[in-house]
Every structure is written in C-alpha cells, then in structure tokens.
Amino acid sequence: MTPTARILKEITPRPWEVADYVRQGGYEAWQSCVTKWxxxxxxxxxxxxxxxxxxxxxxxxxxxxxxxxxxxxxEHYFVCNAGEHEPGTFKDRYLLKQSPHQLLEGSLIAARTVNAKSAFIYVNHEYVEELTNLRKAAEQARAKGFMGKNIFGTGLDLEIEFxxxxxxxxxxxxTAMLESMQGRPAMPRQKPPFYPTDFGLYGKPTLVNNVETLCNVPPLLRNGAAWFTQVGTEKSPGTMFFSISGAVNRPGVYELPMGTPIRRLVYDCGEGIPNGRKPKAVFPGGPSFAMLTEDQLDTPMDFETLKKAGTGLGSAGVIVVDETTCMVATALKYANFFKVESCGQCPPCRMGTINLAAVLQKIEDGEGTEKDLASLMQLCGFVKGRGYCxxxxxxxVVVQSSLEKFRHEFDAHIAEKRCPSHPERVAVAGGVA
Ligand SMILES: Cc1cc2nc3c(=O)[nH]c(=O)nc-3n(C[C@H](O)[C@H](O)[C@H](O)COP(=O)(O)O)c2cc1C
Structure with missing residues (x-):
C-alpha cells in the first residue's frame, strides 16, 4: 500500500529552499489570506x-x-506546539524536517487569522536538525517578503519566534508549555480556566495548535474544503501522519486517510512483525490510550471509531507489541515512563505513578500476590481523571487495559512467582536473582 501524499506532496533534498516550496504552490494560500480573504x-x-x-x-x-x-x-497570541515527546510519536519531527516552509506558512496564516500580537513555534530542544531547517527556511521566507516586515508589499509585519x-x-x-515560555517550570496549570483560548500566554487568549494541524492548513485553503474532505471519514476528514514503531519490520511515518484499518498500517506500511511473529497488542494512540488485541486489527483509525473501541487516536503514535512480549513488563515499562515524566505537582499523579510502577515491579519480579492485583485496580480507579493534566x-489506562486483556499473564506471574517470559529470573528473598 502506498501512503497518501496529500498534505506532504514532495520531499526535496534541501527542504528549506523556498523556491522548491513555491513551485509546489507554497505561500499561495498565505498570499490569499493577506490580500483576498x-x-x-x-x-x-x-x-x-x-x-x-x-x-x-x-x-x-x-x-x-x-x-x-x-x-x-x-491582546491575542499564537503558539505552535512542536514539543513532541511522547514515546512512539515522531511525526511532527518528520514534518518539521521535511517541510519547514509548510509549517511556517500554516503558522503565519493562523497567527494573522486570530490577530495575534506575537507568534511562536515551541520546539522540542532535542530536534536540533529540525530547528536548523526551520531557521534556514525562515531566513529565505523573510528574504522573499513572506514573513517579517511589509509582507507581500502590503505593509503587514509578522514575525515568528522559535x-x-x-x-x-x-x-x-x-498550559505547561505556556508556563515554560513564561520562564517557569513546565507544569500544567490547574483547571479551570480550561483552555488557552481563554487564558493563555501571559493570561491572554492564545491559539495553540500542533505541527501537523498547521501543516494541513495551506493545502486545505489552497484546494478548498471539498478537496480536503475527499478522504477520511465524515467526522474525521483528511489524512493523518501515523508514526508506527515497536515490533514492525519497517517503522516510520506514513500519511494515510483517517479511518485506515490498523492492519493495513501494520502489514502494508510496516511490513509486518519481525520473524513472522504474531502481534499481541497494538497501542493505536501511544501509551496514554488503551491497547487493542490481534482480533481488533481491522478497527479503522479515526477519532470516533477508536473512542467507541474503548481507546483513542491521540497523536497517532502506533506501537506494536508481538506475541513474545510479556504484558506485565510492557505495563511496567510505561508505568516507569509516567513515573519519571510526572512533573510531581499534583499528589494523584506524583503518588499514583510511583505506586503503580512499584506494584507492577513487584509482580514482574515474581513477588506479587492477589492482594497486589486488587490494589492495582483500586489505585487505577482512584487516580483516573484526578490530575491537573x-x-x-x-x-x-494502560495498566487497566493490560489487566483487562491479559489478566492471565498477571495471574501466571503470581502463581509461578516469576515472569514466565523470563524463566531465568527467580524471586529470592529481598530481590530477583
Ligand atoms: C501530557 C501531554 C503532552 C502533550 N504533548 C503534546 C505535544 O507534544 N504536541 C502537541 O501538539 N500536543 C501535545 N499535547 C496536547 C496539547 O495539550 C494540545 O491539546 C495541542 O497542542 C492542541 O493542538 P491541536 O488542537 O492542533 O491538536 C499534550 C497533552 C498532554 C496532556
């Protein structure tokens, strides 16, 4: 299956070259926004x-x-969120690197449309090459009169800061991103107020959009809404950039219509599971959403259908787990991630993530009991929906869904007093040998 190239048309060796982007119709929508619409x-x-x-x-x-x-x-502000840091999600990185002008164009359109006083792109600091491409692209766009002073000779001034x-x-x-932009620790704000549209940067109405959202804007406006809705589903129109990783032969980023079944992404784009193994579980929306099992691989990937299936699309960071992987170890791996990444500000998250990881570690080490399973479930019920974010x-959710779908693996750890996938590790008094 060939991925759809609707939003990202052409990949060029020097993506910051403005002439290549203009040849593909780049900055046409921006010009219309400034001069016509x-x-x-x-x-x-x-x-x-x-x-x-x-x-x-x-x-x-x-x-x-x-x-x-x-x-x-x-007084309004605009911020593009390129903070991308979720395990298994790397599609914004791809777009930043391959199409910096498209992001600049989408950001300029967004900032001007909402009448922003200042516009920013907040980039994950590890994306060094991507930020370099973005800076080089901005320099060329400025030289062409697409951003900076006197845009298209109309007297409009609009700059984007990185x-x-x-x-x-x-x-x-x-809200954590906005806090960090104001020089404070990156900790989510307590809600309400719920949205930056009401209380954003410096407490003013702020538009925050994701990289991919903004990259959709120039082709959408250039070709019109009718073109945009030709693919995808009624309620989730357009394409999505799926990052696929884990147990697949060809991990990567694939642009596919919304509503594409998981199986097509895993087998046609990802070229299946290494060594002909079977998939055991797929996280369609990264580690923050419930996993689906092999019998659910024909589920279409769009916002509504995945929600109905008890999970979510998130930012489409699809992670595949194969049949040889221990699900207790998988749940533990993500629990440890959340424990480390919790900002520690609100007690449900600070204590909850630590405790979830500790109980899972105990079970994985072969030291768990039935009581631990009960306390795991109780803890999940207690902390869900309680954090500031x-x-x-x-x-x-990850712990609950692994318990719901792979309870027998947890039971086996407790009954055998070891991880059945790692029989060499046997619990001894005070630790694991
Ligand atoms: C813990 C956490 C991490 C997030 N990380 C990102 C991120 O890296 N990039 C992003 O665009 N949105 C991220 N979001 C979602 C943003 O809060 C926000 O909804 C999004 O940037 C809005 O843009 P959109 O409307 O274009 O999707 C995250 C949310 C949470 C709760």
Whole structure:
C-alpha cells in the first residue's frame, strides 16, 4: 500500500529552499489570506473542512481559531506546539524536517487569522536538525517578503519566534508549555480556566495548535474544503501522519486517510512483525490510550471509531507489541515512563505513578500476590481523571487495559512467582536473582 501524499506532496533534498516550496504552490494560500480573504472566510473554510487538531484531542480547528479571534480581550497570541515527546510519536519531527516552509506558512496564516500580537513555534530542544531547517527556511521566507516586515508589499509585519522547549513529556501539554515560555517550570496549570483560548500566554487568549494541524492548513485553503474532505471519514476528514514503531519490520511515518484499518498500517506500511511473529497488542494512540488485541486489527483509525473501541487516536503514535512480549513488563515499562515524566505537582499523579510502577515491579519480579492485583485496580480507579493534566490518567489506562486483556499473564506471574517470559529470573528473598 502506498501512503497518501496529500498534505506532504514532495520531499526535496534541501527542504528549506523556498523556491522548491513555491513551485509546489507554497505561500499561495498565505498570499490569499493577506490580500483576498477575510479572517472570517478563512475560519469558515476550516470549519467547512472539519479539520480537527492532530496534537491529541482532535478539537475542531476552525472553532478554536474563531474563539480566539472573537475574544473580548483584544491582546491575542499564537503558539505552535512542536514539543513532541511522547514515546512512539515522531511525526511532527518528520514534518518539521521535511517541510519547514509548510509549517511556517500554516503558522503565519493562523497567527494573522486570530490577530495575534506575537507568534511562536515551541520546539522540542532535542530536534536540533529540525530547528536548523526551520531557521534556514525562515531566513529565505523573510528574504522573499513572506514573513517579517511589509509582507507581500502590503505593509503587514509578522514575525515568528522559535523557542527551544524544556524537553519533557509534560512540556507538550499546552498550559505547561505556556508556563515554560513564561520562564517557569513546565507544569500544567490547574483547571479551570480550561483552555488557552481563554487564558493563555501571559493570561491572554492564545491559539495553540500542533505541527501537523498547521501543516494541513495551506493545502486545505489552497484546494478548498471539498478537496480536503475527499478522504477520511465524515467526522474525521483528511489524512493523518501515523508514526508506527515497536515490533514492525519497517517503522516510520506514513500519511494515510483517517479511518485506515490498523492492519493495513501494520502489514502494508510496516511490513509486518519481525520473524513472522504474531502481534499481541497494538497501542493505536501511544501509551496514554488503551491497547487493542490481534482480533481488533481491522478497527479503522479515526477519532470516533477508536473512542467507541474503548481507546483513542491521540497523536497517532502506533506501537506494536508481538506475541513474545510479556504484558506485565510492557505495563511496567510505561508505568516507569509516567513515573519519571510526572512533573510531581499534583499528589494523584506524583503518588499514583510511583505506586503503580512499584506494584507492577513487584509482580514482574515474581513477588506479587492477589492482594497486589486488587490494589492495582483500586489505585487505577482512584487516580483516573484526578490530575491537573492527563498524565496519571494515561498511566492508569494502560495498566487497566493490560489487566483487562491479559489478566492471565498477571495471574501466571503470581502463581509461578516469576515472569514466565523470563524463566531465568527467580524471586529470592529481598530481590530477583
Ligand atoms: C501530557 C501531554 C503532552 C502533550 N504533548 C503534546 C505535544 O507534544 N504536541 C502537541 O501538539 N500536543 C501535545 N499535547 C496536547 C496539547 O495539550 C494540545 O491539546 C495541542 O497542542 C492542541 O493542538 P491541536 O488542537 O492542533 O491538536 C499534550 C497533552 C498532554 C496532556
């Protein structure tokens, strides 16, 4: 299966070259926004297209832009969230590297449409090459009069500033990102107020959008909403950039229509599981959403269907687990991730992630009891939905879904007093030999 190339048309060896991007129709939509269309017309087209955010929540993009534009407080900001730090998600990195002009164009359109006083792109500090490409692209765009001073000779001035992010998972949560931009630790704000559209950077209405969301904007406006909705599903139109990793022969980023079944991504794009093994589980939305099992591989990947299946699309970081992998060890691996990445600000997350990891470690080491399983489930129920952000909920969901789908593996660890996948590791008093 050939991935669809609708949003990212052509990959060039020097992606910062503005001439190559212009040849592909680049900056045409931006020019129309500045010289032809009203802000309201731009927003109406996004709403007609039904574009939804690609950063995790799937919020309707046009609605968000409209909220900021029409906010009673007149001082607005725009921030592109390129903080990407979730295990298994690397599609924004690909877009930043391969199509920096597309992101600049989408960001310029967004910032101007919501009447932003200042515009920023917040980039994961580990993305060194990507940031370099972005800076080189910006220099060329400025030289062409696409950004900076007197854009298209109209007298409009609009600059984009690049911010190196704090490099933690939580720093990608939009309110934590805004806190860190204000020189404070990257910790999510206590809600309410719920959204940066009401209380964002410096407490002012702020539009925050993901890299992929913004990369969708120039081709969508250039070709129109009817073109955009030709692929995808009714409620999740367009394509999605799926990152696939774990037990697959060809991990990578693939642009596919929303609603593509998981099986096609795993077998046609990812070329199946190494050594002809079977898949045991797939996390369709990264480690913060429940896993699906082999019998669910024909599930279409879009916001609604995955929600109905008890999981979520998130930012489409698809992780494949093969039949040889221990699910207690898998749950433990993610629990440890959440424990390390918790910012420690709110007690449910600080204590919850530590305790989840500790109990799972005990079971994996062959020292667990039935009582530990009960306390694991109780703990999950207690912390879910209780944090300032969704980190602790993600941790609980993974544990709950592994218990629900692979309870027999937990039971085997307890009965055999060891990990059946690692028979060489036997519990001894005080640790594991
Ligand atoms: C723990 C956590 C980490 C997140 N990391 C990112 C991220 O790296 N990039 C991103 O765009 N959104 C991330 N999000 C979602 C953002 O808070 C926000 O919803 C998104 O940037 C909005 O953009 P969109 O409407 O274009 O999807 C994260 C959310 C949470 C709870």
């Amino acid at each position: 009203t802000r309201e017309e731009v927003i109406a087209e996004l709403k007609r297209a039904g574009l939804r955010g690609r950063g995790g929540a799937g919020f309707p993009t046009g609605v968000k832009w409209e909220k900021v534009l029409n906010h009673r407080i007149p 911010i190196e992010g704090q490099g933690s998972y939580v720093a990608g949560e939009e 969704t980190v602790v909920t993600g941790a609980a």
